[in-house]
Amino acid sequence: MTQYTKHSDVIFRELRAAILNGELEKGSLHSIYELADRYQVSRTPVREAVVRLADTGIVTIERNRGFRVRGLSAIEIQNVFEVRLLLEVPGAAQAATVDDPEYIAALDGFLAEMHEAVARDDAEAFSAADYALHDRVLSAFGNPRLTEYMHTLRNFTKEMGAVTLGHTRTLRDVGLEHEPIVTAIKSGDSAASAKAMADHLVETASLLIARASGLDTEAADSSWAEPYLRRLNVAVTEA
Amino acid sequence: MTQYTKHSDVIFRELRAAILNGELEKGSLHSIYELADRYQVSRTPVREAVVRLADTGIVTIERNRGFRVRGLSAIEIQNVFEVRLLLEVPGAAQAATVDDPEYIAALDGFLAEMHEAVARDDAEAFSAADYALHDRVLSAFGNPRLTEYMHTLRNFTKEMGAVTLGHTRTLRDVGLEHEPIVTAIKSGDSAASAKAMADHLVETASLLIARASGLDTEAADSSWAEPYLRRLNVAVTEA
DNA sequence: CCGGATGGGGTAGCATGCTACTTTGCGGGT
DNA sequence: ACCCGCAAAGTAGCATGCTACCCCATCCGG
Numbered sequence: 001m002t003q004y005t006k007h008s009d010v011i012f013r014e015l016r017a018a019i020l021n022g023e024l025e026k027g028s029l030h031s032i033y034e035l036a037d038r039y040q041v042s043r044t045p046v047r048e049a050v051v052r053l054a055d056t057g058i059v060t061i062e063r064n065r066g067f068r069v070r071g072l073s074a075i076e077i078q079n080v081f082e083v084r085l086l087l088e089v090p091g092a093a094q095a096a097t098v099d100d101p102e103y104i105a106a107l108d109g110f111l112a113e114m115h116e117a118v119a120r121d122d123a124e125a126f127s128a129a130d131y132a133l134h135d136r137v138l139s140a141f142g143n144p145r146l147t148e149y150m151h152t153l154r155n156f157t158k159e160m161g162a163v164t165l166g167h168t169r170t171l172r173d174v175g176l177e178h179e180p181i182v183t184a185i186k187s188g189d190s191a192a193s194a195k196a197m198a199d200h201l202v203e204t205a206s207l208l209i210a211r212a213s214g215l216d217t218e219a220a221d222s223s224w225a226e227p228y229l230r231r232l233n234v235a236v237t238e239a
Numbered sequence: 240m241t242q243y244t245k246h247s248d249v250i251f252r253e254l255r256a257a258i259l260n261g262e263l264e265k266g267s268l269h270s271i272y273e274l275a276d277r278y279q280v281s282r283t284p285v286r287e288a289v290v291r292l293a294d295t296g297i298v299t300i301e302r303n304r305g306f307r308v309r310g311l312s313a314i315e316i317q318n319v320f321e322v323r324l325l326l327e328v329p330g331a332a333q334a335a336t337v338d339d340p341e342y343i344a345a346l347d348g349f350l351a352e353m354h355e356a357v358a359r360d361d362a363e364a365f366s367a368a369d370y371a372l373h374d375r376v377l378s379a380f381g382n383p384r385l386t387e388y389m390h391t392l393r394n395f396t397k398e399m400g401a402v403t404l405g406h407t408r409t410l411r412d413v414g415l416e417h418e419p420i421v422t423a424i425k426s427g428d429s430a431a432s433a434k435a436m437a438d439h440l441v442e443t444a445s446l447l448i449a450r451a452s453g454l455d456t457e458a459a460d461s462s463w464a465e466p467y468l469r470r471l472n473v474a475v476t477e478a
Numbered sequence: 479c480c481g482g483a484t485g486g487g488g489t490a491g492c493a494t495g496c497t498a499c500t501t502t503g504c505g506g507g508t
Numbered sequence: 509a510c511c512c513g514c515a516a517a518g519t520a521g522c523a524t525g526c527t528a529c530c531c532c533a534t535c536c537g538g
Contacts, residue, residue, distance in 0.1 A: 007522070041523085048290055063490060083385050086326055145319060286520080302500080303520050480537105480538085482536090482537085482538100483535090485532105486533090489528100490529085493524100493526080500520100508509105
């Protein structure tokens, strides 16, 4: 009857969202009891969710004390994007070697969805299309573990990104950044594809990092990415 | 008093080991009750461990049925090593740019430990040194999230690797494969370092894959790695 | 006035009861 | 003989009791 979702999963997601958007202040200490009350469920599913969050590093459990929200510091956001660079830049290069018309069509489709979302000013739909596009690009490797891990990494910044959008970049700006990636993939130019993906990730990351540091977005710095870009044989763009 | 380890964590590790070394047959279905009885604890910590294992993809939970051991098929082992290539090959290249004497000394130290372990025929110590060496190499990026994720990936094959050692390669063989990596890092040659790491990973993976496929190790095939090596700008070695 | 013991409040972690659901096998109707 | 429904067994998942433990404040001895 009740096609119900597991409480544990719901709480896992809600908790993650609450932490990422700042509702649960970072550095703060909470108890399982407190959240069980907040979400009106028993302690068991809450505990399960917290343990899983601890596995991903977003909270730390302090025995007999509670769990502490670690949040995402600037350096941790940077770390996430560094890993994404290592995975998604080669992924984009690989995507350029695919010449299945359906694959290309799908990429164009997601791009179209992003434009539609921009027209409707629908951040939710935009995010979904953005997500799908990145997922499809990385899927060129045909490695489910890889794409699934990327999902985990993206979830860290998802809520945060949604908040940031309105402040720093318009949907249109972000949408435009995806164009060169798809263009390069379509033309089969692996190097250009890698470069475009790298630029997009570095741009996004730098703004999130600046924001997490409490800096003006004008102060966005991208020098952190240089070692990674070098190892990926991607030209370093001058600021 | 009792500096006790959490039951949940112990079971998490024991369960993972039992699955990876084949004690829990892959594809088999088990219940929380069964394992709670087996490990002489209550269902709660067992369930917690199983949920965490499900998060890493090693088992799948089937509601009101139990959980199914997914084990590691040949293709999944391959997928794990594909991700490791994407992360550790650039890692090795980066390591070659480090010119801190202590860093170099540590690498040499781990190599020495491996040799000692070979002399004592101590597989446990060998594995630990191997682990530490890879960890140290990747730490050149200074990205804790990256190194921690690598730990997760390594744990998938750790038990399996230990079993394989005696069958396919001697400790000495594996130890020797690490020499060129450290040599290249010491000489500051990023390209050679990347190549050596790639060779080592491909060799290890190919043997594990052949074994998981039930093939003779002579039939080990490494063609699966080609797209990845290409994207990493590493020369493809002819078989 | 200061330091160390001590007790109370609060917590994670484990054990266990309980419910809803899924599967399977058996029996009765056709 | 075959199918359909139904009941019984078994399970995940949630709720809740219980214990050992940690932190902190307060109190007592110096």
